Amino acid sequence: MRKRDVSVEESSGNIFQDLGLPNAEERLAKAMLSREISRVIDERGLTQAEAAQLLGASQPDISNIVRGRLSGFALERLARYLNALGRDVEIRVQPKSDGEERGHLRVAVG
DSSP: OOOOOOOOOOOOSOHHHHTTOTTHHHHHHHHHHHHHHHHHHHHHTOOHHHHHHHHTOOHHHHHHHHTTOOTTOOHHHHHHHHHHTTOOOOOOOOOOOSSOSSOOOOOOOO
């Protein structure tokens, strides 16, 4: 059996950025919001059809959210769904804390 050298690179904390995808911070924010939507749906034992009715969405929309297919969803829409599920969503703007020229988009679920 041949030994191979394996190179390991530490993650930035954003897989989308690590993969070089555009809009990496927005993609991560959407992923985190959709994960919370999915978690609440599971926690309540809702079917996708029941969740869709509660959220004023279609069942295929809920399916896409649960499966992480988020290209058709704005952050605002995902936030509204979380509100309908009884979650507060807070947007906070503050001065950037690092030396970079641009600010950052971050989501914290807690």
